[in-house]
Amino acid sequence: MNERQRRFADEYIISGNATDAAIKAGYSEKTARSQGQRLLTKVDISEYIKKRMDEIQDEKILTQKQILVMLSEIASGQAKETIVVTTKVAELMTDPVTGKSVKVYNEIPQLVEYPTKNSDRNKALELLGKRHQMWTDKVDINATVTETKKFDDIVSQLGGDGLDE
Numbered sequence: 069m070n071e072r073q074r075r076f077a078d079e080y081i082i083s084g085n086a087t088d089a090a091i092k093a094g095y096s097e098k099t100a101r102s103q104g105q106r107l108l109t110k111v112d113i114s115e116y117i118k119k120r121m122d123e124i125q126d127e128k129i130l131t132q133k134q135i136l137v138m139l140s141e142i143a144s145g146q147a148k149e150t151i152v153v154t155t156k157v158a159e160l161m162t163d164p165v166t167g168k169s170v171k172v173y174n175e176i177p178q179l180v181e182y183p184t185k186n187s188d189r190n191k192a193l194e195l196l197g198k199r200h201q202m203w204t205d206k207v208d209i210n211a212t213v214t215e216t217k218k219f220d221d222i223v224s225q226l227g228g229d230g231l232d233e
Contacts, residue, residue, distance in 0.1 A: 073113055077089075077120070142184050145184060151180055
């Protein structure tokens with residue numbers, strides 16, 4: 069694959085548009101549509117695009133360890149939430165045309181960190197508990213019953229026939 073084809077593939081990954089990618093890679097606008105489609109059928113280019121897309125996807129997805137660390141930080145209260153708080157500040161200014169005092173409001177945005185909400189901490193603890201199987205909603209019992217004589221006696225006293233074998 070030459071440099072121009074690599075540029076095409078990289079541009080295609082960004083835009084998903086073969087014609088646009090061909091133009092940005094330096095192919096003629098007149099032939100960009102057909103060139104783009106032709107380039108996508110080349111094995112080395114399509115493999116390169118697939119490989120790069122897989123790499124990008126892997127970079128975006130959190131690992132299990134990252135998820136557990138984030139949940140642990142939320143559960144322990146180490147994680148902070150950030151919001152933007154805008155305050156209005158009034159200033160008196162003189163209008164240069166009329167000479168009158170005019171009140172002008174300036175908005176000042178500020179980032180404010182606050183602790184994680186208890187509901188978020190509880191949910192994180194619940195998810196971590198499930199992950200570590202600290203409690204179970206369903207209990208699996210695998211047992212073999214070898215003697216049913218007492219059970220058969222109870223059933224016969226109740227008027228049943230017992231276990232049919």
